[in-house]
Amino acid sequence: MKIQITIILMFCFFSTFSQETEQETKILNSKPKTKKMSSPKLNFPGISNFSLAIGGGANYYIPSFDQNWTDPKLGVGLNYGYGFYINTSSRLNEKYGITITSGKTFSKIQKEFVTEGVFQYSAEENLGVIPIILGLRRYMGKSFYVEPGVTIHLLKSKIKTSETHPFGKYEKADAGTKFGLNIAIGTDARIKKMVVDISVFGNITETKESFGIRDPMVYTGMKALIGFGKK
Amino acid sequence: MRKLLFIIITTFVTFGCTRIVEIEIPPYKAEPSGSVLTSRVVSSNPGSYIVEVDLHIVDDRAQYIRNLTSDNFSIPSSYPFENYTFSLNDFKRGLSTDYKGTYAAMFLMDQSGSILSTDPYDSRVEAANIFLNNLGPSDVVGLSSFTNSYFTVHHKIGSEISQIRSTLNILANSEGGGTPLYISTFDLTELLSTMTTIENKALIVFTDGGDTNGGKTPDQIIQLAKEKNIQIYTVGLGGGLNNLDVLSKIAYETGGYFMWAEDANQLISYFGTLGNLLQGNANFYRIRFEIKTPSPITSKTNFIFNIEVALSPVKTIKIPILVTLP
Numbered sequence: 352m353k354i355q356i357t358i359i360l361m362f363c364f365f366s367t368f369s370q371e372t373e374q375e376t377k378i379l380n381s382k383p384k385t386k387k388m389s390s391p392k393l394n395f396p397g398i399s400n401f402s403l404a405i406g407g408g409a410n411y412y413i414p415s416f417d418q419n420w421t422d423p424k425l426g427v428g429l430n431y432g433y434g435f436y437i438n439t440s441s442r443l444n445e446k447y448g449i450t451i452t453s454g455k456t457f458s459k460i461q462k463e464f465v466t467e468g469v470f471q472y473s474a475e476e477n478l479g480v481i482p483i484i485l486g487l488r489r490y491m492g493k494s495f496y497v498e499p500g501v502t503i504h505l506l507k508s509k510i511k512t513s514e515t516h517p518f519g520k521y522e523k524a525d526a527g528t529k530f531g532l533n534i535a536i537g538t539d540a541r542i543k544k545m546v547v548d549i550s551v552f553g554n555i556t557e558t559k560e561s562f563g564i565r566d567p568m569v570y571t572g573m574k575a576l577i578g579f580g581k582k
Numbered sequence: 583m584r585k586l587l588f589i590i591i592t593t594f595v596t597f598g599c600t601r602i603v604e605i606e607i608p609p610y611k612a613e614p615s616g617s618v619l620t621s622r623v624v625s626s627n628p629g630s631y632i633v634e635v636d637l638h639i640v641d642d643r644a645q646y647i648r649n650l651t652s653d654n655f656s657i658p659s660s661y662p663f664e665n666y667t668f669s670l671n672d673f674k675r676g677l678s679t680d681y682k683g684t685y686a687a688m689f690l691m692d693q694s695g696s697i698l699s700t701d702p703y704d705s706r707v708e709a710a711n712i713f714l715n716n717l718g719p720s721d722v723v724g725l726s727s728f729t730n731s732y733f734t735v736h737h738k739i740g741s742e743i744s745q746i747r748s749t750l751n752i753l754a755n756s757e758g759g760g761t762p763l764y765i766s767t768f769d770l771t772e773l774l775s776t777m778t779t780i781e782n783k784a785l786i787v788f789t790d791g792g793d794t795n796g797g798k799t800p801d802q803i804i805q806l807a808k809e810k811n812i813q814i815y816t817v818g819l820g821g822g823l824n825n826l827d828v829l830s831k832i833a834y835e836t837g838g839y840f841m842w843a844e845d846a847n848q849l850i851s852y853f854g855t856l857g858n859l860l861q862g863n864a865n866f867y868r869i870r871f872e873i874k875t876p877s878p879i880t881s882k883t884n885f886i887f888n889i890e891v892a893l894s895p896v897k898t899i900k901i902p903i904l905v906t907l908p
Contacts, residue, residue: 464606560675
């Protein structure tokens with residue numbers, strides 16, 4: 352429900368922005384005819400100032416928020432995830448831009464169960480997270496930005512156990528989805544056609560059950576992307 | 583550009599490694615177990631009943647097994663219900679029990695002679711010790727046992743844990759006599775209500791057999807426990823147990839939970855998670871299934887059937903469920 356409200360609010364925000372753009376365009380058009388107009392800086396949203404960037408990033412799952420995700424004795428045992436991101440963004444005017452970011456991060460946890468230092472059995476869990484983030488970028492200055500957004504996480508996990516495991520040797524796959532809220536702070540510097548986008552971000556998911564855990568997944572991270580853009 | 587590549591590569595190298603965690607497990611042999619938090623009929627039509635069951639399932643380390651799916655649960659049609667059909671129609675996981683907070687728990691251990699064969703290696707004593715290891719700072723416990731014709735309170739609620747441990751070791755070598763289950767449970771319920779002011783009070787009744795002495799009925803126990811606001815957790819041990827229905831009923835109706843250990847090693851995992859159940863916020867599965875009977879049930883009927891939980895292709899546990907059809 353909260354996610355739905357957020358999406359609606361963001362939609363309203365975009366709508367408001369579009370109206371502002373139209374008004375600004377009208378003002379530009381109302382300038383004296385004698386003065387030659389330069390090509391408008393604000394075209395139809397999303398057509399100009401487009402960029403596409405790809406790069407790497409890392410997530411850190413914050414233990415104090417939920418032990419079921421981060422404590423290997425109680426739950427999954429996530430700490431870091433790493434992977435790649437791809438981002439498309441469109442700077443709509445000096446202050447605002449919209450972005451869609453996706454990618455995939457991987458975490459691998461190997462649990463080795465020992466008794467008085469002697470290995471007994473092991474279990475390995477791989478978690479893949481595909482986030483799809485729709486963000487609204489608010490620029491402060493030329494390239495520094497704050498970007499709130501909504502996220503859909505597609506989660507996949509695979510557990511493998513060793514032969515000596517009490518449950519025997521087996522593999523089990525699981526999947527789930529989680530909506531979330533994302534906030535990023537970063538900079539997207541443009542050098543000619545090249546775009547360098549570096550940001551840090553935080554994300555909190557809803558409490559819908561995934562992998563038998565209903566608590567929110569809370570993580571922070573950073574990503575560094577490089578690509579090209581069109582002004 | 584080079585700097586950026588350096589940052590990206592460093593990120594991958596630094597964080598790309600597998601997290602390897604070493605987890606210490608105790609030397610004793612434990613088995614996964616499951617307990618029934620509740621079982622209720624949520625709707626009924628002639629010949630068709632929807633039953634909802636809440637289950638808490640833990641592995642050999644007494645950790646809640648979180649990633650089971652509906653495919654892991656099955657209800658075989660077996661004697662005397664060959665003509666009944668059972669079909670799962672809803673499944674939820676990762677639910678949590680209500681938080682109850684600090685607890686006062688009194689153990690009532692079965693020291694009857696039959697324990698020598700159902701628990702030859704004294705897993706119940708090991709299990710109780712594990713339970714004591716997991717006590718919270720404000721939780722308090724007591725210890726009592728029954729044998730021959732009545733029960734003995736060895737330690738009142740709030741006793742020193744070290745003393746309780748010593749007595750547990752003595753109990754490991756002092757089995758014998760009958761099973762005065764009902765009278766002991768009844769009278770200890772009355773006594774427990776006066777021992778502590780902690781609201782979250784529980785009596786943990788462990789037995790491997792049916793009552794041999796009489797004196798009170800299960801309904802009287804339930805009524806008293808409700809009056810005194812005491813939850814009775816019942817733990818049954820052994821394949822020959824013929825009072826699963828009574829133990830289940832006492833637990834369900836007093837707000838406690840029921841656990842059956844086919845193997846004494848399951849006691850270790852159950853007692854390892856018992857603190858979570860007593861305190862609340864324990865995770866559980868909610869399974870809804872439909873029972874179709876060959877003909878409509880005309881009078882209130884209790885029956886026990888097994889839910890089989892396949893934890894892996896080679897490991898399955900059975901959880902007996904009491905269902906009362908209206």
